[in-house]
Amino acid sequence: MTDYIYLDSAASTPVADEVIAEMLPYMKQQYGNPSSLHRFGRETTRAIQLARKRVAEMIGASPREITFTSGGTEADNLALKGAAMHVRSRAPEKNRVITSSIEHDAVIEPCKDLEGMGFAVTYMPVTSEGLVRQSDLKNALSKDVALVSIMYANNEIGTIQPIKELAEIGHQAGALFHSDAVQAAGKVPINVKDLGVDMMSMSSHKINGPKGVGALYIRAGLELTPIIHGGGQESELRSGTENVPGIVGFGKACELASKRIGQYQAYVSGLRDYLIETVSKEIPHSRLNGSRTDRIPNNSHFTFFGVNGEDLIIKLDENGVAASTGSACSVKKQKPSHVLKAMGFSYEEITGSLRLSLGMQNTKEEIDRTVGVLSIVVKELRELSPFKSKYA
Ligand SMILES: Cc1ncc(COP(=O)(O)O)c(C=O)c1O
Structure with missing residues (x-):
């Protein structure tokens, strides 16, 4: 697959060699259960502590504020349901959650679940660039709101929200604030103390770590209702024997991300800008979607008029380019993007x-090849389209 060009890093990323090297001993020699009292248990506990420190350092948190989960989805579920249920158990009048209409399904679906539990949920609108308006949040807030959850960066269009400002507005009304930062953490510098969020979700496989592991930052002192019950691991908040190799790998991926963040931002956004520029120059009737400026470094999202995106993906794949229409998770559901x-x-x-x-891992040469292929396949598909004359 050396010639194959992978342009779907928002869906998942290759696991870094350094990450694999740190994980391997925890599958072979150090296979102990962290709950065991003997040396095998002590060694895996030590490894988890180091990983917790590395994840915390990446976002300016303290290690005790990091709870490991099975990924971004579980972190979102724990934040949404754990916070809403806990707040309502103490203050029954706090029966409402506010979120945006462009969240990942990992937030939207727990919100629907909360609706089934009697919570009211407000899904805020966004601008044509995918930005939540601060005035809309101010207007939506009232004393009955337990929690506001707004994603840091959108997985389809890459738009970054003004989280610090939105969190402040939420807090002024007495609500907790959560942000799904799965697409942003490790790619843009984040300091949770500076942002002022109460909870923030992260995922390992978006930053060259293994799949099936993530974390929720929970501000010290904040209590949540657990959603997975059992042996009481992760400070009684997330039961289940810890995924030690996964956690170790996630910790290493965070350490690497922290070290290379400046280089990542410069290199990847440089390539991305070159891609955007070349596409707009070479392919007529194409348009960049989302914000030009408030955008994570690795995202570009276009509309090619007169073409079906799914046909485009198949054609690109046949020609050696991996792309996506948007959320990898909802593609199989075949429903039009709720974000767009x-x-x-x-x-x-x-x-x-x-x-x-x-x-x-991408190069400028790959971008040139991609745009070359894209120009040809877009043209071919337009030839077959009923709107052929419109986009000839
Ligand atoms: C914004 C966002 N939130 C949550 C998730 C889910 O994360 P995970 O795949 O680790 O469950 C994703 C995955 O694509 C995402 O992009």
């Missing part, structure tokens, strides 16, 4: 959309 719908996109704008997301 919320941004007010027409059916045609949604259908013709394509996400190209980059990583450190």
